[in-house]
Amino acid sequence: MEKISTICPYCGCGCGLYLHVEDNNIVGVSPLRHHPVNKGSLCVKGWNSFEFVQHPERLRYPMVKENGAFKKTSWDEVISLVAGRFSEIKEKYGPDSIALLSSAKCTNEENFVLMKFARAVLGTNNIDHCARL
Amino acid sequence: MAGLASAFGSGAMTNSIDEIDNARVLFVIGSNTTEQHPMIGMHMLDAVDKGATLIVADPRQTQIAKFAHIHLRQKSGTDVALLNGIMNVIISEGLVDINFVKRRTENFDEFEKIVSGYSPEVAEKITGVPADEIKRVARLYATEKRAMLFYSMGITQHVTGVDNVRSCANLVMLTAHIGQPMTGLNPLRGQNNVQGACDMGALPEVYSGYQKVSDAKARRKFENAWGRKLPAKPGLTLTEMFDGALNGKIRAMFVMGENPIVSDPGATHIREAVKKLDFLVVQDIFMSDTAELADVVLPAVSFAEKEGTFTNTERRVQKLRKAIRPMYGAMPDWKIIAELSKKMGYDMGYRATHEIMEEAALLTPSYGGILHHRLDDFGLQWPCPDTNHTGTPFLHRKKFTKGLGTFNPIDFVPPAESADDEYPFILTTGRIYFRYHTATMCGRTSTLKREEPECFVEINHKDAAKLGIRNNNKVRVSSRRGEIVVNALVTDKTPEGIVFIPFHFREAAVNLITNTAVDPVAKIPEFKVCAVKIVPLLPKPGMRQTVLYDKKNDIKILLDLYEESEAEYEG
Ligand code: SF4
Numbered sequence: 001m002e003k004i005s006t007i008c009p010y011c012g013c014g015c016g017l018y019l020h021v022e023d024n025n026i027v028g029v030s031p032l033r034h035h036p037v038n039k040g041s042l043c044v045k046g047w048n049s050f051e052f053v054q055h056p057e058r059l060r061y062p063m064v065k066e067n068g069a070f071k072k073t074s075w076d077e078v079i080s081l082v083a084g085r086f087s088e089i090k091e092k093y094g095p096d097s098i099a100l101l102s103s104a105k106c107t108n109e110e111n112f113v114l115m116k117f118a119r120a121v122l123g124t125n126n127i128d129h130c131a132r133l
Numbered sequence: 134m135a136g137l138a139s140a141f142g143s144g145a146m147t148n149s150i151d152e153i154d155n156a157r158v159l160f161v162i163g164s165n166t167t168e169q170h171p172m173i174g175m176h177m178l179d180a181v182d183k184g185a186t187l188i189v190a191d192p193r194q195t196q197i198a199k200f201a202h203i204h205l206r207q208k209s210g211t212d213v214a215l216l217n218g219i220m221n222v223i224i225s226e227g228l229v230d231i232n233f234v235k236r237r238t239e240n241f242d243e244f245e246k247i248v249s250g251y252s253p254e255v256a257e258k259i260t261g262v263p264a265d266e267i268k269r270v271a272r273l274y275a276t277e278k279r280a281m282l283f284y285s286m287g288i289t290q291h292v293t294g295v296d297n298v299r300s301c302a303n304l305v306m307l308t309a310h311i312g313q314p315m316t317g318l319n320p321l322r323g324q325n326n327v328q329g330a331c332d333m334g335a336l337p338e339v340y341s342g343y344q345k346v347s348d349a350k351a352r353r354k355f356e357n358a359w360g361r362k363l364p365a366k367p368g369l370t371l372t373e374m375f376d377g378a379l380n381g382k383i384r385a386m387f388v389m390g391e392n393p394i395v396s397d398p399g400a401t402h403i404r405e406a407v408k409k410l411d412f413l414v415v416q417d418i419f420m421s422d423t424a425e426l427a428d429v430v431l432p433a434v435s436f437a438e439k440e441g442t443f444t445n446t447e448r449r450v451q452k453l454r455k456a457i458r459p460m461y462g463a464m465p466d467w468k469i470i471a472e473l474s475k476k477m478g479y480d481m482g483y484r485a486t487h488e489i490m491e492e493a494a495l496l497t498p499s500y501g502g503i504l505h506h507r508l509d510d511f512g513l514q515w516p517c518p519d520t521n522h523t524g525t526p527f528l529h530r531k532k533f534t535k536g537l538g539t540f541n542p543i544d545f546v547p548p549a550e551s552a553d554d555e556y557p558f559i560l561t562t563g564r565i566y567f568r569y570h571t572a573t574m575c576g577r578t579s580t581l582k583r584e585e586p587e588c589f590v591e592i593n594h595k596d597a598a599k600l601g602i603r604n605n606n607k608v609r610v611s612s613r614r615g616e617i618v619v620n621a622l623v624t625d626k627t628p629e630g631i632v633f634i635p636f637h638f639r640e641a642a643v644n645l646i647t648n649t650a651v652d653p654v655a656k657i658p659e660f661k662v663c664a665v666k667i668v669p670l671l672p673k674p675g676m677r678q679t680v681l682y683d684k685k686n687d688i689k690i691l692l693d694l695y696e697e698s699e700a701e702y703e704g
Contacts, residue, residue, distance in 0.1 A: 004454050004456040005454060006436070006452075006453050006454045006456060007325070007436070007443050007452070007453050009325050009443075011171075011323065011324070012323060012324065012328065012445055013170050013172040013445060013446065014443060014444075014445025014447075014449060015172050016451070019456040021456050021457060024458055026457060034511075035511055036149075036449075036511055037150050037151070037173075037449075038175075043171030043172060045171070046172075049436075050437060052418075052419075053435045053436075053437045053460070055419075057420070058419060058435075058461060059417065059419060059431075059432035059433075059461075060432060060461035060462055060463070061432060062430065062431050063430045064429050065428050065429070079473055082414055082429055082473055083473055083476035085428075086385060086412075087477060089384050089385045097382065097385065098383070098387070099368075099369060099374040099378075099386050099387075100387045101371065101374070101389065101391050102330055102335035102389050103326075103330065103391045104323070104324035104325070104327040104329075104330045105324055105390050105391075106326065106330070106390050106466055107326065107329070107443060107453060107467075108326070108329040108330075108333050108442045108443065108444060108490070108493070109441040109442065109486040110467045110470070111326075112333040112334070112489055112490075112493045113467045113471060113483075113489055114335065114466075115333060115334045115341070116481070117473070118368075119340075119346075119359075119361075120360075120361040120363065120479065121474050121477055123361075123363075124368055125337050125338070125346050125364050125366065125367055125368030126368035126374060127334075127336070127337060127368060128368075128371040128374065129335045129371075
């Protein structure tokens with residue numbers, strides 16, 4: 001078993017925890033002993049933080065809606081499709097006709113990349129996240 | 134966190150979590166810390182064990198309120214009046230730190246004029262908190278050097294949210310409880326990386342590090358780095374985006390890891406708006422209500438399958454490490470966006486997440502020294518301007534980020550919607566311990582589901598008795614905007630006249646009925662206060678339950694049959 005030191009995904013405390021991994025499977029969790037926030041404890045959410053990761057309902061492939069139903073597609077196709085549609089809409093209605101919602105659950109790097117994408121690639125400042133809530 | 138930024142020039146927790154243990158007074162406003170931020174709650178209880186005084190201001194009998202030495206139960210939406218009352222006492226009893234106010238702040242006189250109108254007796258009338266309690270809290274907080282102030286969603290989600298935060302800032306400056314260890318103004322932020330999402334510029338008016346898009350110098354810096362011309366006009370906020378979609382200005386949306394249809398007040402309105410879009414892309418780990426409506430759904434990975442950093446509520450940037458390979462065919466969010474960008478003719482050229490952070494560090498002064506290889510132990514707290522800097526445990530030591538701290542004179546404004554004859558209850562919403570924002574993650578974690586399985590409305594036992602509601606009865610809660618049916622939880626946690634529904638149940642989507650009035654400055658929708666009426670639904674006599682048998686899956690489904698009983702209980 002391997003123990004990977006990482007951060008709890010649930011709340012703003014940012015507790016340090018280990019994920020216990022066996023054969024690419026998460027089998028358990030334990031708190032970081034000396035972490036300045038959680039000092040060797042976790043709350044019930046932290047202890048269960050990995051349960052949803054390998055849930056069978058996880059989305060497995062990109063999907064496109066056709067006639068009201070989702071159809072499986074490949075990454076290559078879906079990236080071309082989305083890029084094409086965004087370019088079209090930007091061309092037709094201007095960059096400010098597109099809006100992006102980022103996430104307070106995603107990493108700093110992901111937030112940075114999305115805001116760069118909005119501003120440099122799409123050319124709009126219409127980006128926000130749900131943390132106003 | 135517009136309120137805090139306008140007072141101090143920075144909107145994060147000013148001090149650190151591990152300072153809490155040694156504080157002497159903890160003043161917690163509108164945060165049920167032990168449930169919402171359990172490990173911060175743990176530090177608070179440790180401090181109490183060491184003799185600290187815990188003061189909680191919350192209309193509800195929350196879990197942390199049970200541990201409090203003093204619990205102020207102000208009426209929902211009257212925080213400003215309560216704080217003004219406390220500051221009135223501090224001024225009139227000569228407990229102001231005059232030296233600090235003179236050297237480090239501005240606009241005191243204007244502020245004093247307003248506060249002088251809030252004697253503890255006036256405050257008592259508005260808030261329902263006895264004048265003596267207000268005096269006691271004022272003295273306790275003002276006379277102890279190591280006094281920390283905390284607040285959370287409870288006060289930011291009002292039409293007066295920004296006012297509430299500014300009032301807190303006033304209180305902290307008045308008593309010089311800032312710029313020292315074990316003091317400060319400490320917003321406890323909800324989701325794990327709210328702080329980071331803001332720091333990284335996922336906001337319509339700023340780039341990373343709160344550099345304004347309207348500032349030509351900042352814009353030039355980013356234009357040079359990215360080699361593209363950038364728009365100068367601030368973009369639309371969340372709420373404005375959906376309004377834009379409704380009136381046809383917004384044609385396409387890209388949603389990364391969020392489910393606005395459940396987590397937004399006035400969800401009916403948002404569903405309509407989303408349906409009007411020409412093109413919607415949702416990137417998430419599970420199918421969500423928003424994803425159902427999308428044209429394209431992209432599978433992303435969870436925290437356990439990716440690298441990167443999160444910034445916690447005390448500004449600590451910490452490293453996330455990949456534990457397992459991405460599940461199924463999922464891809465990390467940053468990679469999806471980078472691929473998309475490349476296809477649209479702009480190659481971002483990142484090979485790994487540490488390269489993204491290197492770029493962010495170059496462009497963001499407060500993150501200047503934050504590089505992945507420096508975060509190995511327990512991360513670094515920003516501001517961390519260069520690679521020799523070891524991070525900043527508490528802010529505003531010698532001066533405020535913006536120079537002088539500004540007192541904001543704030544008058545009490547009553548909540549946007551108040552109870553009346555038709556809608557006699559005030560509904561407030563919030564988080565409960567075992568759930569996390571909307572249920573996309575927790576709803577699939579069986580251990581958590583067991584703890585609080587069904588959506589409920591908390592109602593005071595006296596109100597319940599008046600309406601003939603017993604524990605676990607189904608009731609219909611309706612506002613001017615919509616209605617839901619939920620179970621009643623009869624309790625004394627919630628005061629009379631107020632009912633409470635946790636907001637992360639997709640099944641009941643309390644946001645269907647809450648108020649979409651928006652704070653004029655921060656644009657945080659008001660979910661905390663909304664007028665509702667409650668009608669018990671009684672099982673029809675003789676046909677209490679029907680059993681449906683689903684043969685294919687071999688499950689029995691119990692169906693309760695209800696009819697409305699409005700007539701029975703009227704008059
Ligand atoms: S373990 Fe609990 S307190 Fe710590 S970050 Fe996770 S949810 Fe928050």
